[in-house]
Amino acid sequence: MSQNDKKRGFIELGKFLGQFSEAENTINPTVLYNNLFFEDFENLIRLSQSHNGWYTPENVYFSIQSWATALTEKNLDKWLSAYNFNEVKAKNVGLILAGNIPLVGFHDFLSVLISGNNVLIKTSSNDQFLLPFLAKYLISIGPEFADKITFIEGKLENFDAVIATGSNNTARYFEYYFKNKPSIIRKNRNSVAVLNGEETKEQLIALGEDIFRYFGLGCRNVSKLFVPKGYSFNAFFEAIFEYQDIIHYEKYANNYDYNKAVFLMSNFKLLDNGFLTIKEDNSYASPISSVFYEFYDTIEDLQTRLESESEQIQCIVSNNLVNNSIDFGCTQKPNLWDYADNVDTISFLLTI
Structure with missing residues (x-):
């Protein structure tokens, strides 16, 4: 053939x-x-x-x-x-x-x-x-x-x-x-977004696509936000309100209720808009209906960390703040040459 x-x-x-x-x-x-x-x-x-x-x-x-x-x-x-x-x-x-x-x-x-x-x-x-x-x-x-x-x-x-x-x-x-x-x-693996507070509303709406597409079940879904100290989540919550109907899906709603209850019983501090909780956490993998966040000091320090922990990360979304990042709203739209885990599958298959 x-x-x-x-x-x-x-x-x-x-x-x-x-x-x-x-x-x-x-x-x-x-x-x-x-x-x-x-x-x-x-x-x-x-x-x-x-x-x-x-x-x-x-x-x-x-x-x-x-x-x-x-x-x-x-x-x-x-x-x-x-x-x-x-x-x-x-x-x-x-x-x-x-x-x-x-x-x-x-x-x-x-x-x-x-x-x-x-x-x-x-x-x-x-x-x-x-x-x-x-x-x-x-x-x-x-x-x-x-x-x-x-x-x-x-x-x-x-x-x-x-x-x-x-x-x-x-x-x-x-x-x-x-x-x-x-x-x-x-x-x-999980995907992350790096924000600096200068994102447009359109970019934050697109970030909602990266978070909520496939209910957040994919490795290319954003499950972690890196934000500067003092960052206000008001603009983020306002933008992602477009995705509020996701709570009407029973399986997602059950996960939202359960995970929120677990967080609250553990006395974790949460931000919540009725269909998504965000929690400060060092981990990359957040449960369904939740996104973790972490503060960074400088972009340079964050770049070093992301490079050192690259084996845990599938995609990085940002407004060109860090190397090898992609545009908001594009995590679930990979090209044929965007390989999972950055492992060139074709090269592997040609050498077996």
Whole structure:
């Protein structure tokens, strides 16, 4: 299967996904195999929340649209132009996927196939249906994909390398179990925002997207704010009030009530607006419905700290206050070349 054939398959998949949005699902007559897949995908989106209570239609559509935007010929060419695929000898690469947000393992799936390797996929019990459906569509575009994609229900076997995603606890198990195989083992990470009080209201509203998208369940969600001493949170709370309707979602509301009660019983000082609590804390990982914050003395000192603790951090959001930061509202809109944990997956796959 040629590189162009693989690339074409994903471009066609991107066109298929581009028909589905929260506003309206619209059939594009130029998209292939809509007669076989369009209605079934609509039904799957509608049923996703019954499979995983956090997979609301809004969040599933957001994920779908993100991939539709990414899977264009221009983006794929820009991403892949940095690599040489001429010497690839196909290996079997096992994927152990997370299920915290919809299609969270799609980039690994794409990377394995586009690099010329075969993929063995063990899905999370929290996300068992979306990726297999997209794989079926991909196989309809390029039947050669059928021999390169295998979904595993039991033990992962007969693999040459593995990419596994889990918690810090499961990562220790993965590191031991896969110690004799080339591997990428992903652990818990969180994202942070660095503020200085000069952010516009629009930037703070966009920061709310970084916090609340997917209910804060992703590693790219902002869970920690760094603010200067004396910082007033009034503008922050005013801006994120746009997201107040999140409290009407029962699972989120239950987490809000529970975590707020735990904090209060522990006599922690909280700031609270009725749907989000913020608490001063040194940790990066805050519970659902809460964001931690910490004061900094100087940007230079904070830069040094963030660099020293980079293995705990996925993204940094700021108004260009620190190195390697991204714009507000962009954490859940990564490019194809924005690798998780800053580990170049394609380079890894080309050297196994």
